[in-house]
Amino acid sequence: MKISEILRQLGATVHVTAGLDRDVEVGVVGDLLSFIMGSAPEGAVWVTIQNHVNVAAVAVLKEIPLVLLASGRTPSPELEDHCARESIALASTGLDAFELCGRLYEMGLCGSRRS
Amino acid sequence: MSLNEPLVIEREVKPLDFLAAGETASEFKDTLRSLGISAELCRRTSIVTYEAEMNIVIHGGGGSIAMKMEEDKITIVASDEGPGIEDVELAMQEGYSTAPDFIRELGFGAGMGLPNIKKYSDELEIDTKPGKGTTLKAVIYLDSGEA
Numbered sequence: 001m002k003i004s005e006i007l008r009q010l011g012a013t014v015h016v017t018a019g020l021d022r023d024v025e026v027g028v029v030g031d032l033l034s035f036i037m038g039s040a041p042e043g044a045v046w047v048t049i050q051n052h053v054n055v056a057a058v059a060v061l062k063e064i065p066l067v068l069l070a071s072g073r074t075p076s077p078e079l080e081d082h083c084a085r086e087s088i089a090l091a092s093t094g095l096d097a098f099e100l101c102g103r104l105y106e107m108g109l110c111g112s113r114r115s
Numbered sequence: 116m117s118l119n120e121p122l123v124i125e126r127e128v129k130p131l132d133f134l135a136a137g138e139t140a141s142e143f144k145d146t147l148r149s150l151g152i153s154a155e156l157c158r159r160t161s162i163v164t165y166e167a168e169m170n171i172v173i174h175g176g177g178g179s180i181a182m183k184m185e186e187d188k189i190t191i192v193a194s195d196e197g198p199g200i201e202d203v204e205l206a207m208q209e210g211y212s213t214a215p216d217f218i219r220e221l222g223f224g225a226g227m228g229l230p231n232i233k234k235y236s237d238e239l240e241i242d243t244k245p246g247k248g249t250t251l252k253a254v255i256y257l258d259s260g261e262a
Contacts, residue, residue: 031222033225034223034227034231035225037165037231038162038230038231042154052221053133053134054221054223058137058165060141061140061144061161061162062158063158
């Protein structure tokens with residue numbers, strides 16, 4: 001599913017509009033950066049409440065095309081800048097992470113296919 | 116580039132510089148990609164570099180991180196003159212961490228750094244002395260593929 005369509009259906013606030021026509025099929029959720037580093041599938045949408053610049057560093061290394069901030073968190077200016085520089089889409093929503101993941105799952109996204 | 120001559124890149128890592136953290140890992144990844152190294156090996160190297168970099172940022176009081184690229188392997192060496200690791204075996208256990216609360220609130224300090232480095236490298240050596248510092252050496256073989 002296209003990132004732009006996901007954001008439209010969520011009614012999310014978009015902070016960085018890079019690469020919105022990319023397709024994503026997989027999602028991951030977590031607020032521990034090392035957990036995401038170790039376990040996120042490449043190309044996954046990442047749902048988190050962490051809103052500081054290191055989120056962008058992890059997203060770059062894991063080739064994450066879209067970061068979704070949950071629970072009404074807004075990105076720090078540094079995170080926004082870094083995502084823009086690295087062409088990572090960044091959006092936020094008032095939905096909590098549980099609800100947000102549920103919506104993404106309903107849209108057809110799934111978790112890691114690796115066992 | 117001649118493959119007989121190893122390519123070495125070394126970068127300084129500043130203490131508690133969370134803004135710059137990850138830049139070395141990104142740079143190494145881009146360098147390897149431009150040399151035609153597979154995406155999987157680029158990712159593994161960048162994860163190892165990032166975790167080692169964060170350890171120096173959080174615990175090591177600054178230091179350096181280097182990548183050496185040879186014909187058959189990539190070696191990451193991270194050194195600091197920080198407090199050292201009291202019990203390496205314990206530090207290798209997932210979930211064990213000595214990071215302070217403000218670090219944990221940023222989503223670091225989950226006790227997964229060293230376990231992640233081990234997971235994504237083929238060989239790992241940690242040389243540490245309490246009070247003197249730590250040198251970590253991780254090797255990734257070019258023919259190793261997926262970790």
